[in-house]
Amino acid sequence: MTRHHPDSLTLMEYSAGNLSEPHALCIRLHLDKCSHCRSRVDTLDSLGAVMMEQQPKVSVSETMFDDILAKIDSVPALEQPTKAVPKISLLQKLLGEDINNLPWKRQLGDVSVLDITEKFPGQKEQVVLQKLVAGGKAPAHTHRGTETTVVLQGAFSDQKGVFNQWDFVVLTDQDEHKPVAVGCEDCITLSVLSAPVKLTGTFTRMLNPFIR
Numbered sequence: 040m041t042r043h044h045p046d047s048l049t050l051m052e053y054s055a056g057n058l059s060e061p062h063a064l065c066i067r068l069h070l071d072k073c074s075h076c077r078s079r080v081d082t083l084d085s086l087g088a089v090m091m092e093q094q095p096k097v098s099v100s101e102t103m104f105d106d107i108l109a110k111i112d113s114v115p116a117l118e119q120p121t122k123a124v125p126k127i128s129l130l131q132k133l134l135g136e137d138i139n140n141l142p143w144k145r146q147l148g149d150v151s152v153l154d155i156t157e158k159f160p161g162q163k164e165q166v167v168l169q170k171l172v173a174g175g176k177a178p179a180h181t182h183r184g185t186e187t188t189v190v191l192q193g194a195f196s197d198q199k200g201v202f203n204q205w206d207f208v209v210l211t212d213q214d215e216h217k218p219v220a221v222g223c224e225d226c227i228t229l230s231v232l233s234a235p236v237k238l239t240g241t242f243t244r245m246l247n248p249f250i251r
């Protein structure tokens with residue numbers, strides 16, 4: 040079961056169709072496995088539909104946005120989802136391969152990467168698959184922009200906690216971390232980067248993305 044979820048604002052942007060294609064993919068991959076967030080998106084979709092219907096009569100107050108976020112946050116975690124979510128792996132469809140059989144590029148040490156930005160023509164972000172071998176460590180780094188990550192396989196831990204399969208995490212330039220793959224499986228993540236990451240340890244930028 041996932042423990043780290045997208046925040047309400049991100050789900051709201053997703054429901055409104057305002058996210059870029061790579062960011063929307065991260066959300067969809069998480070939603071596919073997280074009934075809690077599916078319930079929240081269902082609520083948002085319903086609210087959006089009502090607002091569209093009533094648009095000419097509704098005046099938007101300053102507190103409306105906060106009120107809506109509070110409503111989303113109050114959705115019970117175990118509520119059954121009603122929204123249909125694709126059952127075929129979205130990523131496998133995109134890549135045409137199992138993630139373990141991709142042409143990974145080995146970086147220094149325990150990290151391999153595969154840049155799949157070209158799968159998203161016209162998008163500004165960099166989209167990268169990252170693999171940290173079981174028990175492996177990535178060098179310490181911060182981020183120059185925002186990095187949105189979904190764990191596709193295995194798990195990793197850093198100063199913020201343990202991130203398991205389908206967990207969702209957003210890192211910013213305020214976050215310095217040093218991920219370690221935990222468990223007996225290689226940890227594979229999908230990350231959308233708005234700017235390159237910046238190494239803070241002794242390694243330099245020959246390394247990528249747990250490092251880029």
Ligand SMILES: [Zn+2]
Nearest residue numbers: 044073075076
């Ligand atoms: Zn969730």
